[in-house]
Amino acid sequence: ETGVTQSPTHLIKTRGQQVTLRCSSQSGHNTVSWYQQALGQGPQFIFQYYREEENGRGNFPPRFSGLQFPNYSSELNVNALELDDSALYLCASSLGQGANTEAFFGQGTRLTVV
């Protein structure tokens, strides 16, 4: 077990709705990254937060937004949900942003948009 927890584990939403996914980092970790993993594919980088500021963003529209709190926990918000947003959303925490720092992943939130 990595110490990274995500909630909820599963979620069903209707197209057009908004959703908030939550992630608690491993103790002491100041960097959180979010990924979208569609069925049968590898994860796609959404964005990264470092000390409460967005530190990098992948190729996702502005309706995907996030927050990092002073305790380094994080939220991913998705507005105007589309059917293609159905995926496993993974959060990873690490100490620092360097490529040689290990990122620990949570078990993910399975989002289904109907």
Added chain:
Amino acid sequence: GEDVEQSLFLSVREGDSSVINCTYTDSSSTYLYWYKQEPGAGLQLLTYIFSNMDMKQDQRLTVLLNKKDKHLSLRIADTQTGDSAIYFCAESVKGSNYQLIWGAGTKLIIKP
């Protein structure tokens, strides 16, 4: 653009060695990683290699990197049923805030 490719499936007999291959396109990659994903579980980092190395060994795992051909492989010696999982190759690319670019994953199937 960046791209990481892997075969979708690999089937091996228990006790044999498994070799999972990956190719990538970005020559500026700094680190290359192998992650394991079991059903219902998150991604677990198995090992990683810096781009100026050509081999790394860690117990049953051996990583080989051919930077000229942009080819990465993961060898699992004495494959066990517990090794059944999906294995992802990923690269971190300098100049992109160290975001990871992932392959689609190789499902390792163990035959008794």
